[in-house]
Amino acid sequence: MSLLAGHSVALYSAEMPENTAYPSLAVGMVGFGMIFDETYRPCFEALTRSPLVLSGGGPVGIRLAAAATRTGSRVARFLRDSSTSGDSFANLVGDSASDELARSPVDAVCVATPDDRHFLAARAALAAGKHTLIEKPSVLSLTELDELVATAEKTGALAKVVYHKLADPDHKKLRTLYQDGVLRHVNNGYCSLLEPKSISGGQFAEWIAGRNPSTYVAVHYLKLIDFTFGPDWALDRVSATGQRGLVGPVDGPTWDSVQLQLVYRHPDGREAAFDIHTSWVTPDNFPGYVEQEVQFRFDNAVWAAHQRKRGVELTVEGRTPHDLKNTPNYHYNGTFLEPWGERSQRGYGIEVIERFFKEVATVEFGGPPAERPARLAAARALTYNDLSADRNVVAIVQASEAILKHAAAGRPGCVVKVNQAAGGLVLYAPGAATPEVLYPGRV
Numbered sequence: 001m002s003l004l005a006g007h008s009v010a011l012y013s014a015e016m017p018e019n020t021a022y023p024s025l026a027v028g029m030v031g032f033g034m035i036f037d038e039t040y041r042p043c044f045e046a047l048t049r050s051p052l053v054l055s056g057g058g059p060v061g062i063r064l065a066a067a068a069t070r071t072g073s074r075v076a077r078f079l080r081d082s083s084t085s086g087d088s089f090a091n092l093v094g095d096s097a098s099d100e101l102a103r104s105p106v107d108a109v110c111v112a113t114p115d116d117r118h119f120l121a122a123r124a125a126l127a128a129g130k131h132t133l134i135e136k137p138s139v140l141s142l143t144e145l146d147e148l149v150a151t152a153e154k155t156g157a158l159a160k161v162v163y164h165k166l167a168d169p170d171h172k173k174l175r176t177l178y179q180d181g182v183l184r185h186v187n188n189g190y191c192s193l194l195e196p197k198s199i200s201g202g203q204f205a206e207w208i209a210g211r212n213p214s215t216y217v218a219v220h221y222l223k224l225i226d227f228t229f230g231p232d233w234a235l236d237r238v239s240a241t242g243q244r245g246l247v248g249p250v251d252g253p254t255w256d257s258v259q260l261q262l263v264y265r266h267p268d269g270r271e272a273a274f275d276i277h278t279s280w281v282t283p284d285n286f287p288g289y290v291e292q293e294v295q296f297r298f299d300n301a302v303w304a305a306h307q308r309k310r311g312v313e314l315t316v317e318g319r320t321p322h323d324l325k326n327t328p329n330y331h332y333n334g335t336f337l338e339p340w341g342e343r344s345q346r347g348y349g350i351e352v353i354e355r356f357f358k359e360v361a362t363v364e365f366g367g368p369p370a371e372r373p374a375r376l377a378a379a380r381a382l383t384y385n386d387l388s389a390d391r392n393v394v395a396i397v398q399a400s401e402a403i404l405k406h407a408a409a410g411r412p413g414c415v416v417k418v419n420q421a422a423g424g425l426v427l428y429a430p431g432a433a434t435p436e437v438l439y440p441g442r443v
């Protein structure tokens, strides 16, 4: 038996799961695609082998108990191939599957559907009091973000988003050096993330119409910039352009590549500008599969990093660069034979999901029930993943989607300004007499 979120039960409670001496959390997945296979699946497998251990507390079991998808076929395959018992697993399918999952006795829900389908699933889960983790980008508008944060507040649940790049050791060091004043005053920088054609032409082909690669992947860097160099600065404006003609028609709403620029203002009035280039039409035989590079310039320093060139170059006849990569990033996710003999799969992409479960477990089981509100407040104060701290990223996503929509309708060159007298997100189109308010509240 699992314990419902909101029913605070201390570790020493009489309500323990059957056959174990410790409490457990039942988790439901909405969406069971590529990212489930890559990061959630190994996370659940590891947590099935050994429970979480809370700092200063005891063990807490984590069990994948349900999934909500459109067809259920990948879930059925997973149940066949894994040791997860189908008897105690709910494979929910169809249009109302995520609502059914929200009503089912799970304690937490992870939302890993395409990005324009996060909101409804997350709202249903939070309204039912389930702790919720959403894949990036959390949602596509500030109005949606406001609603999710308010719902979580009302039901006493955690609402969190996955940004695994913040757990990358190199990015942790970048932030440490900045926060410690070794790198002083960021002025500008660029980030690029280029996905192969197989993503736009195969993996995402079903839902790609009208979408762009920026919303899907630039957010990794939007969050990195916002979290690493903030919070004592203000987002000022956003502009974007891009190219069409490969994934969809040249005059259609589907984008091959996007160049996004954001400008922040430091408290001393100086500006910082960042260019983020994304694409999902890079050749499939590109050596590293996903090409990721950043450079940040400071008053006294330059930080340049390449995500896949971390020292390893590998060539295997007949296997690289397809099923093995030439320049792999084993820090994100890798399968290993550990020196002590175990097989494992680990990396920061998995670690960041495990952290969410640890935060949920700490809220529910990390001390006396009377102190749950304090534990909940402490978990919500973690700005690296709390939805309430995702405002600038969602603002940039909403602004860039609106700018690209205008460009596709024959009005390129729009700029969105932030926190103006007219509203929080205000779009200025060249030649238009009146600006368009995208979001009236403050960002």
Ligand SMILES: NC(=O)c1ccc[n+]([C@@H]2O[C@H](COP(=O)([O-])OP(=O)(O)OC[C@H]3O[C@@H](n4cnc5c(N)ncnc54)[C@H](O)[C@@H]3O)[C@@H](O)[C@H]2O)c1
Pocket (backbone or CB within 6 Å): 030, 031, 032, 033, 034, 035, 036, 068, 069, 070, 071, 074, 097, 098, 111, 112, 113, 114, 115, 117, 135, 136, 137, 162, 164, 203, 204, 216
């Ligand atoms: N953290 C990362 O690096 C990373 C990498 C890839 C994807 N993602 C994110 O994960 C999410 C999913 O991406 P993916 O690559 O796994 O996609 P995918 O296309 O491989 O899988 C999508 C899944 O969602 C399900 N689905 C679609 N609409 C649904 C609905 N209305 N209700 C319930 N289920 C529905 C599909 O059945 C499928 O199981 C996206 O938000 C994406 O941005 C994150």
